[in-house]
Amino acid sequence: MPNRLTINDIARLSGVGKSTVSRVLNNENGVSQQTRERVAAVVNQHGFSPSRSARAMRGQSDKVVAIIVTRLDSRAENLAVQTMLPAFYEQGYDPIMMESRFQPELVAEHLQMLSQRNIDGVVLFGFTGITPCLLAAWRDSLVVMARDVSGFSSVSYDDEGAIELLMAKLYAEGHRQIGFIGVPHSDVTTGKRRHQAYETFCRQHDLTPRAVLPGLGMQPGYDHVAQVLTPETTALLCASDSLALGASKYLQERRIALQLASVGNTSLINFLHPEILTVDPGYAEAGRQAAAQLIAQVTDVDAPHQHVIPARLV
Amino acid sequence: MPNRLTINDIARLSGVGKSTVSRVLNNENGVSQQTRERVAAVVNQHGFSPSRSARAMRGQSDKVVAIIVTRLDSRAENLAVQTMLPAFYEQGYDPIMMESRFQPELVAEHLQMLSQRNIDGVVLFGFTGITPCLLAAWRDSLVVMARDVSGFSSVSYDDEGAIELLMAKLYAEGHRQIGFIGVPHSDVTTGKRRHQAYETFCRQHDLTPRAVLPGLGMQPGYDHVAQVLTPETTALLCASDSLALGASKYLQERRIALQLASVGNTSLINFLHPEILTVDPGYAEAGRQAAAQLIAQVTDVDAPHQHVIPARLV
DNA sequence: CTGTTAGCGCCTTCAG
DNA sequence: CTGAAGGCGCTAACAG
Numbered sequence: 001m002p003n004r005l006t007i008n009d010i011a012r013l014s015g016v017g018k019s020t021v022s023r024v025l026n027n028e029n030g031v032s033q034q035t036r037e038r039v040a041a042v043v044n045q046h047g048f049s050p051s052r053s054a055r056a057m058r059g060q061s062d063k064v065v066a067i068i069v070t071r072l073d074s075r076a077e078n079l080a081v082q083t084m085l086p087a088f089y090e091q092g093y094d095p096i097m098m099e100s101r102f103q104p105e106l107v108a109e110h111l112q113m114l115s116q117r118n119i120d121g122v123v124l125f126g127f128t129g130i131t132p133c134l135l136a137a138w139r140d141s142l143v144v145m146a147r148d149v150s151g152f153s154s155v156s157y158d159d160e161g162a163i164e165l166l167m168a169k170l171y172a173e174g175h176r177q178i179g180f181i182g183v184p185h186s187d188v189t190t191g192k193r194r195h196q197a198y199e200t201f202c203r204q205h206d207l208t209p210r211a212v213l214p215g216l217g218m219q220p221g222y223d224h225v226a227q228v229l230t231p232e233t234t235a236l237l238c239a240s241d242s243l244a245l246g247a248s249k250y251l252q253e254r255r256i257a258l259q260l261a262s263v264g265n266t267s268l269i270n271f272l273h274p275e276i277l278t279v280d281p282g283y284a285e286a287g288r289q290a291a292a293q294l295i296a297q298v299t300d301v302d303a304p305h306q307h308v309i310p311a312r313l314v
Numbered sequence: 315m316p317n318r319l320t321i322n323d324i325a326r327l328s329g330v331g332k333s334t335v336s337r338v339l340n341n342e343n344g345v346s347q348q349t350r351e352r353v354a355a356v357v358n359q360h361g362f363s364p365s366r367s368a369r370a371m372r373g374q375s376d377k378v379v380a381i382i383v384t385r386l387d388s389r390a391e392n393l394a395v396q397t398m399l400p401a402f403y404e405q406g407y408d409p410i411m412m413e414s415r416f417q418p419e420l421v422a423e424h425l426q427m428l429s430q431r432n433i434d435g436v437v438l439f440g441f442t443g444i445t446p447c448l449l450a451a452w453r454d455s456l457v458v459m460a461r462d463v464s465g466f467s468s469v470s471y472d473d474e475g476a477i478e479l480l481m482a483k484l485y486a487e488g489h490r491q492i493g494f495i496g497v498p499h500s501d502v503t504t505g506k507r508r509h510q511a512y513e514t515f516c517r518q519h520d521l522t523p524r525a526v527l528p529g530l531g532m533q534p535g536y537d538h539v540a541q542v543l544t545p546e547t548t549a550l551l552c553a554s555d556s557l558a559l560g561a562s563k564y565l566q567e568r569r570i571a572l573q574l575a576s577v578g579n580t581s582l583i584n585f586l587h588p589e590i591l592t593v594d595p596g597y598a599e600a601g602r603q604a605a606a607q608l609i610a611q612v613t614d615v616d617a618p619h620q621h622v623i624p625a626r627l628v
Numbered sequence: 629c630t631g632t633t634a635g636c637g638c639c640t641t642c643a644g
Numbered sequence: 645c646t647g648a649a650g651g652c653g654c655t656a657a658c659a660g
Contacts, residue, residue: 022639049430072396094378094410320654331630334629337655368636371638374655
């Protein structure tokens with residue numbers, strides 16, 4: 001692993017000056033085809049690669065980005081990160097990872113730490129409590145995931161679309177008593193938007209809404225499903241896969257047969273409960289998009305931009 | 315986020331030379347208390363932090379490590395990484411993450427990429443197909459997780475101990491017909507060792523072993539449980555939590571009541587199936603240990619070392 | 629105790 | 645088209 005060769009060695013080995021080697025390395029023009037090939041040969045032969053630190057010191061960019069997830073074991077975020085990583089690597093960026101655990105203070109600490117690293121940019125998975133002022137210093141080099149923070153780039157999911165898709169499908173299948181289990185409105189996206197989309201659909205189709213908003217997680221799902229169930233209920237819409245998991249456990253225990261539907265298409269739920277109707281919020285695409293957007297932004301070819309990923313029934 | 319101050323600025327601002335500032339920054343001795351405090355004040359006041367690249371170039375390390383997980387959504391690995399990250403950050407190391415997806419070629423590619431990055435060290439979550447020669451170049455700066463590769467540092471789980479713990483408990487509860495569902499022996503740890511520990515316990519306690527080794531994952535668990543069930547079977551031991559999840563789905567569907575036991579204590583399984591007897595292989599501790607070992611090793615205060623984390627009933 | 633002087637490996641003028 | 649010379653921010657000798 002020691003890459004002890006330097007640009008000087010390569011220069012000597014191929015009988016040219018360092019600047020020429022540098023030009024070849026950076027694909028600059030102003031080098032004869034002959035020389036270029038000769039240098040390239042030596043470079044490849046020795047598996048030489050320029051020192052990133054030296055580069056960084058000269059220019060600016062370290063080519064390092066950070067990805068701050070809420071929890072490492074969030075299935076949804078995993079799916080996004082899974083496409084994000086390769087996208088970054090392809091462009092020569094090294095992604096370092098951090099966990100916020102839904103704590104704004106931890107985000108602050110992490111960003112603090114990152115600012116001492118001369119990081120190029122940050123992808124932050126948003127959650128309740130993230131405020132613009134917390135991120136102020138990063139206006140140009142930050143992409144928020146799953147949430148839109150005014151003034152910042154973001155890649156978010158189509159909450160309304162996802163709910164509409166599911167509701168329309170349930171409705172088409174004949175369901176008229178559809179319960180909803182979600183997240184408090186303090187969570188704008190998973191909470192407020194999804195719930196409102198549900199309410200809206202109910203209103204437009206003359207259905208009686210019955211909703212409960214205990215919050216994210218399996219346990220809340222389990223504990224609170226009962227509250228939206230009436231003897232007539234035939235279907236239940238869940239704002240997230242963890243809620244669906246919890247709710248479905250409850251229903252199974254009570255032997256209550258209900259058509260479940262949920263936002264969030266993960267392998268876990270697909271295996272455990274293939275009967276659940278799910279919609280893919282586009283995690284994979286969101287990951288790619290976030291990486292692309294961040295790179296575009298820090299490479300100065302793009303301005304902050306709000307991007308919404310369309311949902312897709314599966 | 316631009317840390318535009320340099321050591322020179324600090325020197326000027328506090329009326330000393332750069333070397334003095336450097337000494338203060340690195341807590342070296344040979345600076346009067348007076349001067350030290352004055353410089354420190356200026357540093358804090360301006361929130362100055364030295365450029366990592368410049369430091370790295372001057373011969374110090376980059377303070378960057380890589381963590382190569384098999385899958386970002388492995389619950390077991392998540393738990394280990396969750397403790398590993400803070401451990402690295404505390405020591406000033408930036409962890410970059412990669413996914414191997416159980417493909418040795420991908421590991422090779424990643425290591426290749428890392429060697430051009432002048433990385434300090436690597437934590438690699440092992441799997442079948444990882445050979446010493448693949449890792450040869452990293453002998454001194456690599457820690458393998460969950461597997462021991464001869465000649466390399468490793469942090470592994472106590473496979474035998476975990477199985478014994480579970481079997482002993484099942485036995486103590488009166489179970490005499492205990493099935494086993496595991497992983498082929500090509501996987502030395504989760505596969506061979508756990509299965510053999512099962513066989514050994516059966517032999518020692520005069521039980522009739524009944525095992526099937528379809529491989530990791532929920533689907534294999536679901537598809538193959540039936541093969542180890544007899545009318546007399548009262549308990550089933552699973553080599554991993556995903557197998558347990560699969561098996562338990564099958565049993566639930568068939569309304570077969572069985573005491574399940576499984577290696578792998580994750581919140582998912584604890585919620586979904588609290589009735590399953592689980593043993594914690596010590597993921598959290600393993601993560602801490604791996605980080606500590608890697609740091610000790612690259613700081614040159616330690617030699618490669620095989621570490622085994624004890625299992626613990628929960 | 630403290631300042632001065634060299635580079636680390638690279639990119640970037642600037643001459644040739 | 646190419647090489648020589650500087651300097652990025654920092655640390656490590658070496659002088660005072």
